[in-house]
Amino acid sequence: MEFALSEEQGILSENIKKMFDDNISIDNIRDHSKGDKSLRKNIRESIIDMGLPGLMIPEEYGGSGLGVLEASLVAEQIGSHAVPSPWIGNSIMAPTAILFEKDNHLAEKWLPLIVSGEITVCISLSEVIGKRADLGLIVSEDKVSGINIFGIDGELNPAIIITAVKNNLILIETDNNGVEINEIPTIDSTRPVVEIIFDSSNYTIIPGGKEAIQKTIDVGRIGFAGDLLGASQNMLDKAVEYSLERKQFERVIGSFQAVKHMCAEMAAALEPCRSLMWYAAYSQDFISDEANLLACHAKAHLSEVAQDIARTSTQVFGGMGFTDLLGMHYWFKRIGLSRQILGGPERVRKEAALIQGFEI
Known part of the structure; x- marks a missing residue:
């Protein structure tokens, strides 16, 4: 049995x-981190032109009617290039949430607008993952108030926000609805996260209950796994490239056994992750039990x-590794934030243990 990407999936990844x-x-990423938003605008237009939001x-x-595996391949390239544009929340989690139960009116109203790029969607599930004791949402009749933090893809004035309350996903329209969105400063300038303040905002329940919440989280985690894979591969590639250029004692440092071992161990650790990510993404559409x-x-x-890999590849660069001249710190920081969104590894491993029936 051959376990590999199809020709079409390979072409999709290469084109992106x-x-x-x-x-x-x-240089574009550096300018973006200093406040120049032209890269975000240009890349968003290119993503829309390629039909990727849908x-x-x-x-x-x-x-396009493709699956989570194809979306994770896009996420991998986004991570590899540290793209400052909505993807995981807007184009993976939001469609999954809205389509969890078929033939609902929300799909007819919002999905064509996501496809065309006319709107973006912010996803904020801090009520379910990583809720702070002093924050949260309060529901009174058909209105919601309170604060959500670490919203994903909320940087482009999203038209709707999807969050969770009382074991249901809810959809809140942002226009004239008591919604305030503020970017939260983090170490990662390439992926903004936002704080959302609701003040008696009207909401609509998305059908599906707890199962819809879990499925939305699952596909989001696959998206972040793809992003982490791409960012890691980029740091590894750049470290190897540097080791074959930088000379010490009249030899490239890549010829030294210690550096060889560092690069080889990174490659050996990362390569199995690719098939793990592919299989996990494939399972979202075709192996529901797993x-x-x-x-x-x-x-x-x-x-x-x-x-x-972020730590070791930075060490290959030596003292240059964390300077702005090389810019590798953008991927280092992106990895640092991505590993915590939708649950850090400790929390997620605990969930995996509970799924398998272990007592924690």
Whole structure:
């Protein structure tokens, strides 16, 4: 049995890589981190032109009708290039949530707008994962008030916000609805997260209950696993490239056994993660019995491996590794934030243990 990407999936990944290669440089990312939003605007336009926002949305709503595996391949390239544009919340989690139960009016209203790029969707599930004791949401009749933090893809004035309360996903429209969105400063300038303040905001329940919440989290974790894989691969590639250029004692440092071992161990740790991510993503659409557990495994394992690669690849660069001149710190910081969103590895491993019946 051959376990590999199809020809079409390979072409999709290569085309997206080429698009990002042509449009993103380290200078662009550096300017973006200093407040220049032109990269975010240009990349968003390119993503819309390629029809990517509707990748997972069925053709009947104008989308491509592809699956979580294809979306995770896009996430991998986004992580590899540190793309500052909505993806995991807007194009993976939101369609999954809205489509959890078929033929509902929310799909007809919002999915075509996501496909066209006319709107973006912010996902904020801090009520379910990582809720702070002094924050939270309060529901009174048909209105919700309170604060959500670490919202994903909320940087482009989203038209709707999807969050969770009382074992249900709810959808809140942002226009004239008592919603305030503020970016939260973090170490990662390439992926903004937001704080959302609701003040007696009207909401609509998304059908599906607890199962819809869990499925939305699972596909989001797969998306972050893909992002971590891409960011790790980029740091590894850059470290190897540098080791073959930098000379010490009239030899490239890549010829020294210690550096060889560092690079080889990174490659050996990362390569199995690729098939793990593929299988976990595939299971979301085709192996429902394993989907929840595999999403936990992929997110937790990639989080740990990525952290190790971020640290080790930086060491290969020596003192240059964390300077802005090389810019590797953008991926280092992106990995640091990505491993915590939707649950850090410790929390996610605990969930995996409970799924398998272990007593914690």
